[in-house]
């Protein structure tokens with residue numbers, strides 16, 4: 001949306017007014033820029049936000065995250081108006097699993113239960129039996145009876161990590177997140193030598209050789225909680241850099257070192273997440289666009305989406 005904004009406006013104050021006036025539920029993911037995380041009453045990882053979206057009584061949900069997350073909020077609470085400040089905020093992982101190809105893949109494994117990670121489109125959710133998040137993936141896989149075979153999609157790295165943790169064999173879809181695959185093993189090893197007391201913490205979307213270097217592996221919220229509860233005073237953070245803001249706020253005396261990507265780019269910033277800005281958020285709340293719409297047929301077939309922890 002390209003509507004002009006009066007440069008004299010205090011956008012923080014205006015957003016506060018709109019939140020009160022419209023009694024909307026504003027849900028930013030931990031990977032958003034600090035300014036739009038700070039003005040929320042609730043912020044979280046995929047699971048936390050999905051649960052919050054499901055239980056909200058507000059008429060409007062303003063979701064600051066990527067498209068599949070806003071889509072999930074709509075699936076869980078279809079009578080609400082769900083807004084996303086920039087509809088182009090996609091996800092490389094969701095894009096790595098096109099529905100037609102996944103349908104054909106599923107047909108090659110007809111007797112398999114399909115578990116999909118929430119980072120996928122509504123079309124993939126409709127082709128799945130169970131949806132998990134990085135917070136509850138292990139628990140969900142363990143809940144499937146041992147005599148059932150499993151397809152896990154779309155993230156091969158999270159899938160391989162679950163296989164390692166549970167000992168369950170699974171057929172993995174070959175998808176990945178561009179942000180979590182960019183970390184340099186060599187640079188992480190060097191950082192560990194420079195900061196021998198720092199704990200390495202990583203998201204399970206990272207590749208196995210990176211996870212092997214880690215002291216703790218967990219979803220975004222689990223990583224945050226670990227930095228609060230662990231006695232270490234320094235952490236090498238191998239995930240999207242947005243979460244470091246919350247880590248620093250929760251533990252101001254500790255230091256957080258972002259793990260470096262392969263090259264000198266800021267590739268550990270998710271370019272999709274960062275499409276949402278304070279200006280777009282203000283316009284979205286004011287004009288109530290752009291709205292996330294899901295065809296009724298997909299809403300029906302995904303109505304049993306599993307988000308319980």
Ligand code: 13P
Pocket residue numbers: 044045046047119133134135177205219220221
């Ligand atoms: P979680 O929020 O489940 O940790 O997932 C991380 C992520 O990549 C979200 O896009």
Ligand code: SF4
Pocket residue numbers: 066090091092093094119177178179180240270271272273
């Ligand atoms: Fe998708 Fe990766 Fe960005 Fe998460 S961090 S939204 S998985 S591209």
